[in-house]
Amino acid sequence: MTRTDRADDDTPRFDRRGFLAAAATTAMAPEAFARNFGPGAEPVRYPDPDILVLDKRFKAKLGNTPIQRLYTGTLWAEGPAWNGVGRYLLWSDIPSNEQLRWIEEDGHVSRGFRAPSGNSNGNTFDYRGRQIACEHLNRRVVRYEYDGSVTVLADKNDQGQGFNAPNDAVVHPNDGSIWFTDPGYGQLMNYEGYRAGTGSVQPFIKEAVYRIDANSGVITKVTDQPFKPNGLCFSHDYKKLYVADTGVSHYPDAASRIWQFDLDGEKGTLSNGREFASMTWEGRTGFADGIRCDEDGNVWSSAGWVGDGYDGVHIFAPDGARIGQIRLPEICANICFGGSKRNRLFMAASQSLYAVYVETRGAHIT
Numbered sequence: 468m469t470r471t472d473r474a475d476d477d478t479p480r481f482d483r484r485g486f487l488a489a490a491a492t493t494a495m496a497p498e499a500f501a502r503n504f505g506p507g508a509e510p511v512r513y514p515d516p517d518i519l520v521l522d523k524r525f526k527a528k529l530g531n532t533p534i535q536r537l538y539t540g541t542l543w544a545e546g547p548a549w550n551g552v553g554r555y556l557l558w559s560d561i562p563s564n565e566q567l568r569w570i571e572e573d574g575h576v577s578r579g580f581r582a583p584s585g586n587s588n589g590n591t592f593d594y595r596g597r598q599i600a601c602e603h604l605n606r607r608v609v610r611y612e613y614d615g616s617v618t619v620l621a622d623k624n625d626q627g628q629g630f631n632a633p634n635d636a637v638v639h640p641n642d643g644s645i646w647f648t649d650p651g652y653g654q655l656m657n658y659e660g661y662r663a664g665t666g667s668v669q670p671f672i673k674e675a676v677y678r679i680d681a682n683s684g685v686i687t688k689v690t691d692q693p694f695k696p697n698g699l700c701f702s703h704d705y706k707k708l709y710v711a712d713t714g715v716s717h718y719p720d721a722a723s724r725i726w727q728f729d730l731d732g733e734k735g736t737l738s739n740g741r742e743f744a745s746m747t748w749e750g751r752t753g754f755a756d757g758i759r760c761d762e763d764g765n766v767w768s769s770a771g772w773v774g775d776g777y778d779g780v781h782i783f784a785p786d787g788a789r790i791g792q793i794r795l796p797e798i799c800a801n802i803c804f805g806g807s808k809r810n811r812l813f814m815a816a817s818q819s820l821y822a823v824y825v826e827t828r829g830a831h832i833t
Contacts, residue, residue: 502796504536504819517779517794518823524784525791527761527825534793534823537569537813538576543659544815545757546635548590548598549805549833556805558815559587561603561659566590569820571806585609586653586660589635589698589801592833594643601633603653603660606671608633608645608679620645620679621686624672631670632660635698635757635801637831639705641732643681650674650695650713668717676710678735690728692740694721698757698801703764703830706730708737711755711768723747725755725768725783744787746770753777757801757815761827765790767812771798780814795821804829 502517503509514530541560548557554571557580565582569575581587585602592598598611599620606629607622623629631651638645653660654670663670675691676699690696694714701708708728714721727743730736743766746755753773760766764785771778778798782791797817805813809828814821 504534504539504796504821515823519792519794520790521792522784522788522790524788525765525782527765527782527791527827529824529826532824534795534821537574537820537822538567539819541567541818541820543800544817544820545588545800546590546600547757547801547803547805547813547815547820548592549803549809549813549829550592550596550598551805551807551809551832552596554807556803556813556820557590557598558801558813558820559584559590559600561586561588561653564604566600581611588653588659589633589647591636591638593638593645594640594832599636599638599645601636601647603632603634606630606632606654608636608647620684621647621677623686624675624677624688625686628672631672631674634696637699637701639701639732640832641705642735644735645679645681646676646689646699646708647679648674648676648696648699648710650697652695652716674714676708676737680735687735689735689737690740693726694718696726698755698769700758700760700766701730701831703760703762705732709743709758709760709766711758713754713756715752715754723752723754725758725766727787742787744768744783744789746781748777748781748789751777755781756799757803759802759804760830761804761825762830763827764830765827767802769799769802769814769816771800771816779816780812793823803833804831805833 542562546559556569568577568580586604587600589601610618632653636647651670654663693712697713698711710726723746725744728737729739755768757769766783779795780793799816801815
């Protein structure tokens with residue numbers, strides 16, 4: 468991203484073109500790619516120097532495990548989701564219009580696992596093991612069924628209006644409800660979906676977060692406070708919902724932050740929206756995108772669009788303090804916990820998929 472102006476609180480602001488151009492700027496900085504993850508790279512000396520403890524509360528770092536690159540060759544990696552039954556990781560290459568699969572037992576990667584994929588972004592699984600995906604191109608949330616058919620779960624809001632471009636989704640364990648975001652990026656450019664050309668940064672409607680009732684299929688808007696709600700996750704006790712806001716890409720009044728909402732699981736409602744964590748750190752501001760919570764209530768967030776020393780994953784304590792960091796040589800867009808013990812963090816980062824073992828477990832099934 469490029470800085471275009473500053474608000475009264477001195478928070479850096481960004482425009483969308485600068486956001487997309489930042490990749491080129493970062494690529495021009497040799498120090499951003501100092502660590503070699505290629506096949507001929509020397510083994511890293513333990514402890515891995517790119518896993519940083521910023522606060523003693525961060526206890527998930529293991530002294531004898533490295534960050535590993537599992538695959539490279541995508542254009543823009545997104546939407547990782549772990550399938551515990553099949554022991555595989557699914558993720559999307561949005562511009563290539565496909566989903567890929569990494570198999571745990573031998574590290575095999577299948578390209579075109581689903582192709583075309585509707586330029587799908589956020590992927591997850593429900594508690595019956597069915598895959599759910601957010602399609603940029605078709606502006607909908609779908610579920611892949613056991614018989615190979617596809618069920619459209621949501622393509623219009625409760626007012627009968629078509630969505631912008633659903634982005635990320637999570638499933639509540641108690642009632643099976645599906646919560647998803649609709650920031651609209653997939654309808655702002657052909658590269659990740661289709662350029663709608665409506666002349667608005669809201670391609671069709673106001674950006675919002677929605678809930679799909681698992682029994683009735685009724686779709687309810689639960690909040691439109693974030694400027695562009697992106698990644699989302701439940702807290703470890705399912706009493707809160709976290710939402711990453713990337714509205715600084717288009718709105719001068721937005722702040723790069725993660726929101727926290729109180730969640731009433733029985734009513735399916737949110738309240739008391741407030742800032743949980745800021746993505747401005749040491750004078751630099753990037754984006755939080757995909758987020759996950761661990762069993763201790765810490766929030767793990769992808770981080771990017773700044774450069775070396777910032778991009779990767781930032782870890783926040785339950786009070787919002789930044790307590791740890793994983794540095795990557797690429798912009799990280801999304802993450803999830805997986806592996807047989809759910810103690811491995813998978814990171815979808817631009818052209819590559821990375822993973823690292825941690826001494827915690829993901830709070831959610833994926």
